Amino acid sequence: MSVYLAVCLCTTLIVSVYLAVCLCTTLIVSVYLAVCLSLAFLPLVLTFIIRYRYYFVLFYRAVLVRMWYDCTTGLSREERAFQYVLTHAIPGDPESILETFDLWCSKVEFISNIGPKKGKIMDRMLSEHCPLTVLELGSHCGYSTVRIARALPLGARLYSVEMDAINAAIAEKIIRLAGFDDDTVELIVSPSDEVIPRLRADYGLERLDFVFMDHWKKCYRPDLQALEGSGLLGKGSVVLADNVLFPGAPNFLRHVRKSGLYEWKIHRATLEYSKGIRDGMAELVYQGIK
Numbered sequence: 001m002s003v004y005l006a007v008c009l010c011t012t013l014i015v016s017v018y019l020a021v022c023l024c025t026t027l028i029v030s031v032y033l034a035v036c037l038s039l040a041f042l043p044l045v046l047t048f049i050i051r052y053r054y055y056f057v058l059f060y061r062a063v064l065v066r067m068w069y070d071c072t073t074g075l076s077r078e079e080r081a082f083q084y085v086l087t088h089a090i091p092g093d094p095e096s097i098l099e100t101f102d103l104w105c106s107k108v109e110f111i112s113n114i115g116p117k118k119g120k121i122m123d124r125m126l127s128e129h130c131p132l133t134v135l136e137l138g139s140h141c142g143y144s145t146v147r148i149a150r151a152l153p154l155g156a157r158l159y160s161v162e163m164d165a166i167n168a169a170i171a172e173k174i175i176r177l178a179g180f181d182d183d184t185v186e187l188i189v190s191p192s193d194e195v196i197p198r199l200r201a202d203y204g205l206e207r208l209d210f211v212f213m214d215h216w217k218k219c220y221r222p223d224l225q226a227l228e229g230s231g232l233l234g235k236g237s238v239v240l241a242d243n244v245l246f247p248g249a250p251n252f253l254r255h256v257r258k259s260g261l262y263e264w265k266i267h268r269a270t271l272e273y274s275k276g277i278r279d280g281m282a283e284l285v286y287q288g289i290k
């Protein structure tokens with residue numbers, strides 16, 4: 001009986017040792033394979049990181065930093081931007097307000113304002129066309145609104161449309177801080193697809209000389225078509241659409257190309273407050289139905 005037990009014990013021991021050796025070998029082989037695979041993919045991963053480094057930086061600044069400050073300050077990003085502008089810019093001086101915004105957006109947090117580089121392209125177009133009636137779709141914090149308003153000729157009016165009531169409240173404060181009253185800038189808090197059909201009846205508009213589109217990119221095409229249908233675009237009316245390359249508005253560009261209603265070109269630039277991410281603004285000049 002004791003011999004039988006001893007044999008059983010030995011067998012169990014041998015099997016256990018055998019299993020342990022197998023397990024160790026499997027583990028070593030797995031680690032070896034993992035290291036080999038990582039080394040094989042390392043150049044690919046490095047190329048990917050280097051190529052898309054600006055997108056990682058953007059993700060870090062626009063998402064992670066924002067989440068961190070949202071938690072630690074209890075304020076929204078737009079409120080933080082406003083607080084900074086309020087305490088650092090000169091009231092009644094649009095230039096100072098834009099510069100302070102630019103400083104905050106490039107050094108502290110990312111906000112998708114049109115920014116100084118693309119802003120200068122827009123400034124140039126505004127001074128070339130001297131529009132009297134302007135529509136802006138997407139005011140956000142009012143950066144581009146101030147930028148447009150300061151470039152307008154005397155007697156011109158800007159209608160700025162923002163659907164988010166919290167953003168609109170910030171934009172209103174920024175616009176008034178810059179010194180523009182309700183006669184120069186009217187802020188309309190509503191989605192663009194509800195505002196455009198009411199522009200004639202509710203706001204007495206007959207023609208739009210300049211339209212700046214900088215709201216959600218999926219709205220660009222339907223809103224442009226609604227503007228075409230409204231009859232508010234006349235020969236020579238200019239439509240400037242931001243971010244047509246990044247994040248991109250392919251349906252909008254397809255419509256512009258196919259409709260034959262516009263002379264158009266793309267001003268190439270980089271994404272606001274970022275290096276290396278290619279973007280562009282589409283400038284359309286309405287020619288009407290030929």
Ligand SMILES: C[S@@+](CC[C@H](N)C(=O)[O-])C[C@H]1O[C@@H](n2cnc3c(N)ncnc32)[C@H](O)[C@@H]1O
Nearest residue numbers: 113114138140143144163164191192214215216
């Ligand atoms: C990129 S931000 C605008 C930035 C601003 N134009 C600037 O350069 O300072 C986009 C804004 O458009 C607003 N928006 C998006 N879709 C809209 C729509 N269909 N109608 C009105 N506002 C819209 C968003 O709430 C957001 O505040």
